[in-house]
Amino acid sequence: xxxxxxxxxxxxxxxxxxxxxxxxxxxxxxxxxxxxxxxxxxxxxxxxxxxxxxxxxxxxxxxxxxxxxxxxxxxxxxxxxxxxxxxxxxxxxxxxxxxxxxxxxxxxxxxxxxxxxxxxxxxxxxxxxxxxxxxxxxxxxxxxxxxxxxxxxxxxxxxxxxxxxxxxxxxxxxxxxxxxxxxxxxxxxxxxxxxxxxxxxxxxxxxxxxxxxxxxxxxxxxxxxxxxxxxxxxxxxxxxxxxxxxxxxxxxxxxxxxxxxxxxxxxxxxxxxxxxxxxxxxxxxxxxxxxxxxxxxxxxxxxxxxxxxxxxxxxxxxxxxxxxxxxxxxxxxxxxxxxxxxxxxxxxxxxx
Amino acid sequence: xxxxxxxxxxxxxxxxxxxxxxxxxxxxxxxxxxxxxxxxxxxxxxxxxxxxxxxxxxxxxxxxxxxxxxxxxxxxxxxxxxxxxxxxxxxxxxxxxxxxxxxxxxxxxxxxxxxxxxxxxxxxxxxxxxxxxxxxxxxxxxxxxxxxxxxxxxxxxxxxxxxxxxxxxxxxxxxxxxxxxxxxxxxxxxxxxxxxxxxxxxxxxxxxxxxxxxxxxxxxxxxxxxxxxxxxxxxxxxxxxxxxxxxxxxxxxxxxxxxxxxxxxxxxxxxxxxxxxxxxxxxxxxxxxxxxxxxxxxxxxxxxxxxxxxxxxxxxxxxxxxxxxxxxxxxxxxxxxxxxxxxxxxxxxxxx
Numbered sequence: 206x207x208x209x210x211x212x213x214x215x216x217x218x219x220x221x222x223x224x225x226x227x228x229x230x231x232x233x234x235x236x237x238x239x240x241x242x243x244x245x246x247x248x249x250x251x252x253x254x255x256x257x258x259x260x261x262x263x264x265x266x267x268x269x270x271x272x273x274x275x276x277x278x279x280x281x282x283x284x285x286x287x288x289x290x291x292x293x294x295x296x297x298x299x300x301x302x303x304x305x306x307x308x309x310x311x312x313x314x315x316x317x318x319x320x321x322x323x324x325x326x327x328x329x330x331x332x333x334x335x336x337x338x339x340x341x342x343x344x345x346x347x348x349x350x351x352x353x354x355x356x357x358x359x360x361x362x363x364x365x366x367x368x369x370x371x372x373x374x375x376x377x378x379x380x381x382x383x384x385x386x387x388x389x390x391x392x393x394x395x396x397x398x399x400x401x402x403x404x405x406x407x408x409x410x411x412x413x414x415x416x417x418x419x420x421x422x423x424x425x426x427x428x429x430x431x432x433x434x435x436x437x438x439x440x441x442x443x444x445x446x447x448x449x450x451x452x453x454x455x456x457x458x459x460x461x462x463x464x465x466x467x468x469x470x471x472x473x474x475x476x477x478x479x480x481x482x483x484x485x486x487x488x489x490x491x492x493x494x495x496x497x498x499x500x501x502x503x504x505x506x507x508x509x510x511x512x513x514x515x516x517x518x519x520x521x522x523x524x525x526x527x528x529x530x531x532x533x534x535x536x537x538x539x540x541x542x543x544x545x546x547x548x549x550x551x552x553x554x555x556x557x
Numbered sequence: 558x559x560x561x562x563x564x565x566x567x568x569x570x571x572x573x574x575x576x577x578x579x580x581x582x583x584x585x586x587x588x589x590x591x592x593x594x595x596x597x598x599x600x601x602x603x604x605x606x607x608x609x610x611x612x613x614x615x616x617x618x619x620x621x622x623x624x625x626x627x628x629x630x631x632x633x634x635x636x637x638x639x640x641x642x643x644x645x646x647x648x649x650x651x652x653x654x655x656x657x658x659x660x661x662x663x664x665x666x667x668x669x670x671x672x673x674x675x676x677x678x679x680x681x682x683x684x685x686x687x688x689x690x691x692x693x694x695x696x697x698x699x700x701x702x703x704x705x706x707x708x709x710x711x712x713x714x715x716x717x718x719x720x721x722x723x724x725x726x727x728x729x730x731x732x733x734x735x736x737x738x739x740x741x742x743x744x745x746x747x748x749x750x751x752x753x754x755x756x757x758x759x760x761x762x763x764x765x766x767x768x769x770x771x772x773x774x775x776x777x778x779x780x781x782x783x784x785x786x787x788x789x790x791x792x793x794x795x796x797x798x799x800x801x802x803x804x805x806x807x808x809x810x811x812x813x814x815x816x817x818x819x820x821x822x823x824x825x826x827x828x829x830x831x832x833x834x835x836x837x838x839x840x841x842x843x844x845x846x847x848x849x850x851x852x853x854x855x856x857x858x859x860x861x862x863x864x865x866x867x868x869x870x871x872x873x874x875x876x877x878x879x880x881x882x883x884x885x886x887x888x889x890x891x892x893x894x895x896x897x898x899x900x901x902x903x904x905x906x907x908x909x
Contacts, residue, residue: 212644212646212909214908214909215909246851268852269852288816288852289805291803291805291816291867292564292868295564313806313808314807317805317867339808343812343855344814344848344850344853345805345808346806346808348808451643451644453640453641453643453669453697454641454665454666454697454698455666456665456691456698456699456700460695462696462697464640464643464908467823467825468908469908471819471824472825472826473824474824496696498696499598499620499880499883500620500621500908501696501697503695515643515666515668516643528819528820528851531884532883532908533906533908534906554820554884554886556817556821556884557564557565
């Protein structure tokens with residue numbers, strides 16, 4: 206079966222491009238002696254998690270416990286959860302999961318530590334703990350090196366959990382500033398920092414210039430998307446996932462409607478100044494996906510010399526591929542258009 | 558079980574509010590002699606589709622064939638698909654579905670008509686056809702009354718399909734303008750227009766002032782959301798669906814991070830000028846959900862006198878509830894907080 210025979214809208218993944226993206230970053234990490242721990246939020250597939258580990262990754266990164274469970278139950282054995290795990294129910298699940306994989310968790314506060322400590326006291330093997338710190342992402346993480354040391358000390362006061370290092374997102378020059386101050390404080394306190402984990406696809410290949418991390422967590426690099434192209438982190442030929450859609454209406458000569466709306470492409474936009482619209486049409490580069498309703502994508506063809514006809518299929522590179530895979534029950538894997546597999550997106554919707 | 562015991566993030570639906578919203582619009586339609594044909598894109602649940610029909614709706618509206626299939630297979634017998642159904646595969650599915658329900662389809666072009674005609678020639682009962690027309694939504698639909706009549710004539714040239722009327726979205730004063738010109742043309746051509754179907758929750762209760770439609774298609778009214786509040790179409794107490802989330806980090810005094818990001822709330826924003834951020838926190842009305850990553854919601858608490866603590870649960874009214882239900886495998890139905898059911902969102906992800 207060829208992907209042109211698949212009914213639309215449908216996400217398709219070029220297997221060779223994805224594998225090439227896996228190999229290329231692994232080679233960079235090997236050359237620079239970084240451990241690679243890919244974030245599976247982009248593909249959400251056990252198959253690719255195993256491919257990444259076979260290529261040399263030390264383990265995987267997930268955001269939620271529900272993702273860790275599926276990955277552990279499909280044979281992944283070293284899993285980092287970069288999210289404050291909190292509450293009794295999640296603590297119980299975390300403890301149970303230590304029967305199947307080596308788990309570590311990144312936290313930034315004492316309340317999360319309480320949950321981890323409870324889980325650790327019931328765990329089959331100790332749970333690794335990293336302290337998340339601020340690198341300018343203005344999301345979460347302790348704000349000062351002193352807070353990091355204090356929280357690490359609190360980790361050390363519990364059995365069943367094991368302090369293993371520091372974690373941040375994204376890796377920036379502020380990461381280096383924080384570490385310059387933090388690492389001497391840890392040394393002074395006699396606390397070993399084995400892992401320093403940074404992340405983010407846009408700067409992945411610049412990690413060696415940015416900060417003294419020894420582990421990389423990156424997700425989007427396996428598929429890439431229009432955001433990564435805008436960030437100069439990928440070329441069109443590095444984009445492994447496309448959405449195939451059909452033109453279902455041409456109400457005016459300069460307007461087309463495709464059967465891919467926000468339920469297919471998501472409403473995620475590029476950062477201001479990086480490009481307008483909800484995706485890139487490589488075969489109609491001057492057409493803009495200017496509006497999305499849930500099931501309708503409205504194309505402005507005003508500046509496109511060629512215009513797709515009703516019934517024609519178009520290919521779309523989505524703005525943000527990680528949220529696209531979360532919208533689909535399955536993706537089709539292909540090689541040069543020949544379908545290799547329909548894969549369930551096993552980790553889709555695992556927000557808990 | 559009480560909803561406060563559910564692990565987060567989780568969407569919960571107040572059953573009594575949803576039922577009250579169903580009754581209230583049905584009463585308006587009954588009083589004004591409109592047929593009500595609710596759009597199920599908001600709840601995506603056979604249970605509520607049946608509740609809507611029991612309350613007096615003549616049938617339901619869906620956008621995609623996959624939605625129609627599940628609804629027909631769970632006992633709904635009168636289904637309008639307001640979308641150009643196109644291609645051989647979909648035509649075959651449509652034909653098969655006529656064994657279980659009376660189907661009608663709104664189209665705006667000849668190519669879609671070809672697919673319908675093929676389906677109609679294999680259908681157990683004729684497939685109803687409506688012509689979609691432009692009412693200022695600038696999405697799809699024929700642009701002129703003349704085009705509508707021409708397409709209706711083309712419908713009449715096929716057996717197995719049956720022209721039943723006109724359809725537009727949303728209902729506006731332009732709907733009235735179009736009909737003022739179109740209806741005499743249809744009369745002159747000797748073509749009966751039985752159904753004139755308008756839609757949209759924001760103006761639903763003004764339909765009688767806007768245009769001479771005889772059928773209403775509305776979806777969001779059952780749950781409502783922050784968009785409907787901004788459009789003055791709902792009050793807070795009319796919002797049936799909330800997302801419960803937990804504060805997992807308080808990295809700074811003016812910043813909180815909740816465990817609901819774009820995979821839970823979607824990235825949909827309100828229209829410019831209607832309100833900032835990604836949702837409303839009724840218990841912290843001055844807090845803003847200023848940024849979302851996939852699993853992180855970043856709250857700005859700078860203007861909020863009270864600030865939620867780490868571990869605290871917060872309630873969120875989402876910006877756009879229809880895309881939120883598409884992100885979750887199930888919702889919890891409750892009455893005064895007591896869980897009545899965990900319902901699978903059966904129509905989630907049915908984009909084909």
